[in-house]
Amino acid sequence: MAVPSLRGRLIRMIMLVVPLVWLVATGLSGYAAWHEVNELYDGQQQLFAQQLLNSAPTITHPAAPYEHGEEGEVDGMALAVWDAGGQLLLSDGEGLILNPHPGLSGFLTLDTGDKRWRVFYLSNRAYSVAVAQELEERWEVVRGLIAAQWLPWLVLVPVLLLLLWRGVALGLRPLERVRDELQHHPLDAPTPLSREVPAELRPLIDGMNGLIARVAEMLARERRFTADAAHELRTPLAALRVQAEVAQLSTETAAREHALAQLTLGVDRATRLIDQLLALSRLDPLQTPANAALLHWQAIAERALAEVRHTAAGRAITVELRQTCPYAEVLPLRGDDTLVGLLLRNLLDNAVRYSPDGATVTLELAADHVAVRDTGPGIAPEWLERVRERFFRPPGQNQPGSGLGLSIVERVAELHGLALQLENRTEGGLIARLVRA
Amino acid sequence: MRILLIEDDAMIGDGLKAGLGQLGFVVDWFRHGKDGLAALSSAPYDAVVLDLGLPGMDGMAVLAAWRRAGRSEPVLVLTARDALPERLKGLDAGADDYLVKPFALAEVAARLRALIRRRHGQSGPLFSHGGVSFDPVARRATLSGEPLELTARELSLLELLLASKGRVLPRELIEEKLYGWGQELDSNAVEVHVHHLRKKLGSAFIKTVRGVGYTLGES
Numbered sequence: 001m002a003v004p005s006l007r008g009r010l011i012r013m014i015m016l017v018v019p020l021v022w023l024v025a026t027g028l029s030g031y032a033a034w035h036e037v038n039e040l041y042d043g044q045q046q047l048f049a050q051q052l053l054n055s056a057p058t059i060t061h062p063a064a065p066y067e068h069g070e071e072g073e074v075d076g077m078a079l080a081v082w083d084a085g086g087q088l089l090l091s092d093g094e095g096l097i098l099n100p101h102p103g104l105s106g107f108l109t110l111d112t113g114d115k116r117w118r119v120f121y122l123s124n125r126a127y128s129v130a131v132a133q134e135l136e137e138r139w140e141v142v143r144g145l146i147a148a149q150w151l152p153w154l155v156l157v158p159v160l161l162l163l164l165w166r167g168v169a170l171g172l173r174p175l176e177r178v179r180d181e182l183q184h185h186p187l188d189a190p191t192p193l194s195r196e197v198p199a200e201l202r203p204l205i206d207g208m209n210g211l212i213a214r215v216a217e218m219l220a221r222e223r224r225f226t227a228d229a230a231h232e233l234r235t236p237l238a239a240l241r242v243q244a245e246v247a248q249l250s251t252e253t254a255a256r257e258h259a260l261a262q263l264t265l266g267v268d269r270a271t272r273l274i275d276q277l278l279a280l281s282r283l284d285p286l287q288t289p290a291n292a293a294l295l296h297w298q299a300i301a302e303r304a305l306a307e308v309r310h311t312a313a314g315r316a317i318t319v320e321l322r323q324t325c326p327y328a329e330v331l332p333l334r335g336d337d338t339l340v341g342l343l344l345r346n347l348l349d350n351a352v353r354y355s356p357d358g359a360t361v362t363l364e365l366a367a368d369h370v371a372v373r374d375t376g377p378g379i380a381p382e383w384l385e386r387v388r389e390r391f392f393r394p395p396g397q398n399q400p401g402s403g404l405g406l407s408i409v410e411r412v413a414e415l416h417g418l419a420l421q422l423e424n425r426t427e428g429g430l431i432a433r434l435v436r437a
Numbered sequence: 438m439r440i441l442l443i444e445d446d447a448m449i450g451d452g453l454k455a456g457l458g459q460l461g462f463v464v465d466w467f468r469h470g471k472d473g474l475a476a477l478s479s480a481p482y483d484a485v486v487l488d489l490g491l492p493g494m495d496g497m498a499v500l501a502a503w504r505r506a507g508r509s510e511p512v513l514v515l516t517a518r519d520a521l522p523e524r525l526k527g528l529d530a531g532a533d534d535y536l537v538k539p540f541a542l543a544e545v546a547a548r549l550r551a552l553i554r555r556r557h558g559q560s561g562p563l564f565s566h567g568g569v570s571f572d573p574v575a576r577r578a579t580l581s582g583e584p585l586e587l588t589a590r591e592l593s594l595l596e597l598l599l600a601s602k603g604r605v606l607p608r609e610l611i612e613e614k615l616y617g618w619g620q621e622l623d624s625n626a627v628e629v630h631v632h633h634l635r636k637k638l639g640s641a642f643i644k645t646v647r648g649v650g651y652t653l654g655e656s
Contacts, residue, residue, distance in 0.1 A: 080626040098618050121512070179511075231517040231518060232517070234445055234517040234537070234538040234539055235449065235517055236448075236536055238446075238515075238517075238538035238540060239446060239448035239452060239539065240539070241539045241540070242448075242452030242453055242540075242542050243451075243452045243539065244455055244544070245452070245541065245542035246452050246455045246456040246459065246542065247454060249459040249460070249542075250455070250459060255455060255459075259452070259455065262451060265446050266449065333576065393485060
């Protein structure tokens with residue numbers, strides 16, 4: 001498909017409209033000119049006939065009869081004078097034979113086959129005259145008038161097109177400036193494009209400025225995230241390095257084995273951090289869950305429970321399921337089973353991690369909410385809001401963690417139109433509840 | 438050399454304590470800024486290893502509080518942030534040196550030794566006195582060029598005496614320098630170590646200042 005060109009379209013329009021206007025204007029002015037010319041010549045004919053009639057008595061000899069085929073002066077005029085008896089006194093012209101119409105005063109149109117004439121008759125008691133004019137004469141004048149009108153048009157149209165061509169180019173110049181500005185616009189700078197453009201371009205510029213702001217914001221967020229992630233990775237790496245060196249230095253078996261065990265834990269921890277980072281980076285750009293279908297809470301809950309029970313068993317923690325309604329009625333929601341599974345796993349994982357050995361963690365499924373309760377220490381009130389921040393971990397933690405779990409939970413919840421509520425339970429422990437936002 | 442370590446990360450803290458211990462330091466480890474802040478006054482530390490990303494109280498705040506209180510112990514800052522402004526901020530807040538994670542244990546030890554040495558106004562890496570010389574990096578001592586067989590505590594005591602040349606070290610101070618928190622010690626542990634050192638280096642090497650403590654003998 002050809003790229004539509006504004007200039008081309010404009011020129012085509014002009015080429016179509018200008019002749020049309022031209023035609024109509026010509027028709028109208030031709031019509032008007034015909035009227036004017038008729039009026040003018042009719043008046044002249046009448047005047048001439050009057051003078052002729054007045055001077056008829058001075059004609060002394062009868063005229064020679066018409067000589068056919070003789071070409072007289074070609075002025076397109078003919079005249080004849082008769083006496084009351086219809087005797088031709090004078091005639092002049094063009095081979096036209098005018099018949100006397102005594103007593104007639106007025107105009108007639110005469111058709112002689114190849115020519116048409118306008119004839120004016122005027123009579124008094126003694127004489128009668130006729131003055132005729134070839135209609136072609138009048139047409140000639142009208143055509144001349146129209147031609148005189150056409151000439152400037154013919155000269156001006158190319159000039160008009162040229163001016164238009166330049167004018168459009170001039171009008172589009174701001175676009176070229178915008179293009180230059182865009183070409184040199186740094187991706188991460190939220191500085192908007194100049195709005196010093198023709199009003200027609202404003203919506204485009206405003207739209208682009210919106211895009212620029214969003215792109216810059218996204219880049220800043222990504223950059224911050226990458227920087228944070230890199231820094232967060234330094235800590236587990238530092239731990240690995242230190243423990244590795246301790247293992248090398250240790251002469252005692254017990255110390256070496258302790259360091260090696262720490263090393264293994266450190267690798268697990270770094271792995272987990274990377275998993276969490278990947279999960280978050282995949283979640284971040286999503287606007288809606290990638291695969292949205294009605295959630296299968298039963299499958300999600302069973303899988304999440306199975307996975308977390310494995311770790312919980314090592315510390316004699318019971319993970320139980322409490323249902324207040326059938327699976328089919330649990331928080332009906334369209335979403336991605338995998339993502340919601342990730343959310344539940346993170347919540348359960350946290351609950352198990354911070355619960356004392358032998359405690360119970362409960363996953364609660366209800367029609368209006370899904371919650372995870374634990375009997376751990378809860379979260380100090382001053383940190384309750386901050387724990388959602390990326391990489392934030394409240395002080396005094398013995399449990400290793402990435403500080404990303406709740407960020408992931410919150411992000412998945414957000415994607416599904418859910419809100420995460422964190423509350424310390426009065427009887428001890430934390431409840432993490434998901435409700436519709 | 439007794440070191441105060443303030444590090445919130447369990448694994449790094451555990452590793453530094455064990456590793457620096459292996460390298461001849463006595464390390465007390467605190468995990469929270471507030472505890473660490475108070476700890477500096479509780480024992481005669483030679484240097485501090487301070488993690489900046491501490492929960493509860495930021496490492497920078499701890500450092501600033503110490504410097505305001507006039508504490509001049511050399512502080513080696515550990516941080517995950519390596520941007521120049523961060524480093525400058527740390528140094529401006531009164532840090533003496535700076536290490537970015539992940540760091541090598543050996544480098545932490547080397548920098549701590551350098552900080553301590555500088556504090557004692559000694560620039561060379563070797564300590565020597567009366568034919569005895571001590572290499573704090575290799576943790577080896579020689580007497581007239583002959584290698585000496587010394588235990589870890591004896592090496593630490595020797596290092597302490599050599600680093601405090603010309604000063605009398607009270608017995609309690611020696612005790613505190615040689616033993617970290619929670620380490621068992623007998624009431625006469627210092628005397629026992631002094632006794633062993635004298636046996637190996639010659640009795641004149643360490644002089645007893647009655648009622649006060651010990652100092653190096655005439656060389």
